[in-house]
Amino acid sequence: MRIDGLQYCNWSEKVFRQMREGGVDAVHVTVAYHENFRETVLNLERWNRWFERYPDLILKGLTAADIDRARGTDRTAIFFGFQNPSPIEDDIGLVEIVHALGARFMQLTYNNQSLLATGCYEAEDTGITRMGREVIREMNRVGLVVDMSHSADRSTIEAAELSERPIAITHANPYSWHPALRNKRHDVIEAVTERGGMLGFSLYPHHLNGGSACTLEDFCAMIARTAERYGARHLGIGSDLCQDQPDGVVEWMRTGRWTKGVEYGEGSADAPGFPPMPGWFRDNRDFGTIEEGLRAVGFRDDEVHGLMGGNWYRFFSENFGPGGT
Amino acid sequence: MRIDGLQYCNWSEKVFRQMREGGVDAVHVTVAYHENFRETVLNLERWNRWFERYPDLILKGLTAADIDRARGTDRTAIFFGFQNPSPIEDDIGLVEIVHALGARFMQLTYNNQSLLATGCYEAEDTGITRMGREVIREMNRVGLVVDMSHSADRSTIEAAELSERPIAITHANPYSWHPALRNKRHDVIEAVTERGGMLGFSLYPHHLNGGSACTLEDFCAMIARTAERYGARHLGIGSDLCQDQPDGVVEWMRTGRWTKGVEYGEGSADAPGFPPMPGWFRDNRDFGTIEEGLRAVGFRDDEVHGLMGGNWYRFFSENFGPGGT
Numbered sequence: 001m002r003i004d005g006l007q008y009c010n011w012s013e014k015v016f017r018q019m020r021e022g023g024v025d026a027v028h029v030t031v032a033y034h035e036n037f038r039e040t041v042l043n044l045e046r047w048n049r050w051f052e053r054y055p056d057l058i059l060k061g062l063t064a065a066d067i068d069r070a071r072g073t074d075r076t077a078i079f080f081g082f083q084n085p086s087p088i089e090d091d092i093g094l095v096e097i098v099h100a101l102g103a104r105f106m107q108l109t110y111n112n113q114s115l116l117a118t119g120c121y122e123a124e125d126t127g128i129t130r131m132g133r134e135v136i137r138e139m140n141r142v143g144l145v146v147d148m149s150h151s152a153d154r155s156t157i158e159a160a161e162l163s164e165r166p167i168a169i170t171h172a173n174p175y176s177w178h179p180a181l182r183n184k185r186h187d188v189i190e191a192v193t194e195r196g197g198m199l200g201f202s203l204y205p206h207h208l209n210g211g212s213a214c215t216l217e218d219f220c221a222m223i224a225r226t227a228e229r230y231g232a233r234h235l236g237i238g239s240d241l242c243q244d245q246p247d248g249v250v251e252w253m254r255t256g257r258w259t260k261g262v263e264y265g266e267g268s269a270d271a272p273g274f275p276p277m278p279g280w281f282r283d284n285r286d287f288g289t290i291e292e293g294l295r296a297v298g299f300r301d302d303e304v305h306g307l308m309g310g311n312w313y314r315f316f317s318e319n320f321g322p323g324g325t
Numbered sequence: 326m327r328i329d330g331l332q333y334c335n336w337s338e339k340v341f342r343q344m345r346e347g348g349v350d351a352v353h354v355t356v357a358y359h360e361n362f363r364e365t366v367l368n369l370e371r372w373n374r375w376f377e378r379y380p381d382l383i384l385k386g387l388t389a390a391d392i393d394r395a396r397g398t399d400r401t402a403i404f405f406g407f408q409n410p411s412p413i414e415d416d417i418g419l420v421e422i423v424h425a426l427g428a429r430f431m432q433l434t435y436n437n438q439s440l441l442a443t444g445c446y447e448a449e450d451t452g453i454t455r456m457g458r459e460v461i462r463e464m465n466r467v468g469l470v471v472d473m474s475h476s477a478d479r480s481t482i483e484a485a486e487l488s489e490r491p492i493a494i495t496h497a498n499p500y501s502w503h504p505a506l507r508n509k510r511h512d513v514i515e516a517v518t519e520r521g522g523m524l525g526f527s528l529y530p531h532h533l534n535g536g537s538a539c540t541l542e543d544f545c546a547m548i549a550r551t552a553e554r555y556g557a558r559h560l561g562i563g564s565d566l567c568q569d570q571p572d573g574v575v576e577w578m579r580t581g582r583w584t585k586g587v588e589y590g591e592g593s594a595d596a597p598g599f600p601p602m603p604g605w606f607r608d609n610r611d612f613g614t615i616e617e618g619l620r621a622v623g624f625r626d627d628e629v630h631g632l633m634g635g636n637w638y639r640f641f642s643e644n645f646g647p648g649g650t
Contacts, residue, residue, distance in 0.1 A: 034415060086415055090359060091582035113454040115438060115583070124451040129438040131583040138585065257416035258440070258456040260463065 003309035005200030005238030034256030064317035081105030125152035166196035171238030200238020206266035247273035328634035330525030330563030359581030389642035406430030442480035450477035491521035496563030525563020531591035572598035
């Protein structure tokens with residue numbers, strides 16, 4: 001089983017076919033960066049057209065059972081998520097609405113302060129806001145997973161503590177391996193995983209030791225160390241693959257509508273665009289390579305199965321339905 | 326000259342006639358609490374209908390010259406403002422748009438954390454956010470005044486420091502007089518007034534020493550002490566008059582769409598609605614009573630003129646147009 005915890009590609013038949021070639025059973029795809037509710041609905045309409053146009057390649061995923069259905073019919077199940085709470089605007093009532101529309105993950109912040117929590121690019125972090133506490137409770141109730149990939153440390157730890165259900169960092173790596181602002185410190189990973197939450201390892205070059213030159217061996221050895229520390233069952237892949245995106249998209253990701261200036265995020269003035277992927281992970285076709293890499297660093301079969309998708313499958317199956325006993 | 330720095334009435338011909346009876350030349354009126362951009366435009370449409378229907382009582386105010394025009398024709402100039410940055414949503418481009426539509430004040434927060442700053446009801450305050458810094462610069466450029474009436478202390482002080490133009494606390498009183506969460510501590514008032522900013526004294530009972538039972542003498546003596554400390558020229562009235570509003574409106578003010586629970590704000594479960602106004606300030610008809618009260622505590626004529634409206638007039642004339650030299 002292969003499940004990717006996050007992708008944001010420029011979707012096309014080519015990408016969907018590569019998912020099949022790579023044996024990818026399910027992907028959590030980003031349907032909003034800074035989009036408001038109405039704009040997010042437009043993005044969902046685009047997905048509806050793709051589902052209608054490529055019924056032999058993809059299907060809409062709402063529960064883990066849809067992954068079984070995808071596997072049984074040689075397709076990829078697409079699960080929706082937001083990298084920012086902008087789709088719910090300032091309205092807690094939209095949490096249930098976006099869940100009904102298929103959203104299954106929502107980051108409480110992108111890089112900046114949101115109405116709910118603090119993003120990792122702010123100078124300081126006050127944790128979960130008044131509205132954030134209310135929204136986490138509502139997300140728990142309906143089955144919309146709290147994702148803290150781009151949030152600041154304290155906000156992430158508080159979210160893990162406040163949430164009655166496990167939360168996720170869908171795409172990031174340990175800070176101890178590569179000290180990028182977006183990678184996660186020990187306390188953060190521990191707070192998430194010890195409560196049943198998940199960490200998806202990112203293949204976005206800015207999150208990799210050595211960037212685009214990072215080796216498969218180094219990446220997999222890092223996963224092995226992380227598994228030793230936090231338990232392999234709380235780990236998966238969240239590739240952060242942004243295939244075929246024009247550089248204008250990374251500008252949108254970084255600046256949204258919050259500034260009139262230029263922001264380089266994890267890039268720089270010299271290298272403002274998307275960085276090239278490592279040679280051993282070009283795109284969806286290369287999930288098998290990662291699987292081989294995991295075996296090579298000594299993971300057992302059951303661990304490899306979990307890391308490549310089994311753990312996300314379990315997490316999806318437990319967290320996408322209504323909460324409560 | 327009489328100018329009120331903030332009102333949020335249930336507007337009607339009755340209220341507009343009382344403004345004339347009280348000799349009120351200009352009022353900053355709230356056109357958005359939690360409304361998003363489109364909803365704010367609906368509120369502006371309502372005002373357009375009132376301007377069309379009551380041309381002998383009110384006119385739309387855009388610059389201080391409109392106050393002169395109102396005085397010359399025995400009318401009240403209405404200036405628009407927001408108690409929350411919700412009308413600009415997450416879009417800095419909307420700052421110039423709302424200014425073009427007539428907005429002249431925008432609070433960077435209501436009681437909660439916003440995308441720009443921290444509200445006075447949050448447990449902690451990290452000051453102005455990344456987006457907040459950008460938006461303050463844009464507000465300075467177009468001539469939209471930063472209002473921090475409902476913001477937390479650090480956020481307010483940082484806003485005063487970051488803003489290249491004076492800012493306002495349109496409606497609040499000194500915390501030292503009445504320790505309400507919404508009233509302002511010394512450091513905050515000092516940071517605002519020493520940079521040319523304004524404090525408007527509130528008549529909302531929860532902001533008054535003794536609440537609805539507060540005496541005119543006590544209120545005016547407080548103004549005298551505040552003038553001694555910060556200079557009378559930085560002070561005015563911001564009555565926060567919420568005349569004729571049903572209690573459902575105070576629920577909207579407190580809870581907006583951010584919680585599914587009940588919030589009592591400055592009220593309580595026993596007294597959830599709007600509190601009764603003090604007998605000496607029922608509504609717009611009683612501005613003359615305050616003027617008498619100010620004389621009674623020893624203010625000179627020029628000071629009374631400034632406190633009752635002259636100071637706001639100067640502030641409006643300097644801060645509603647484009648910035649820069």
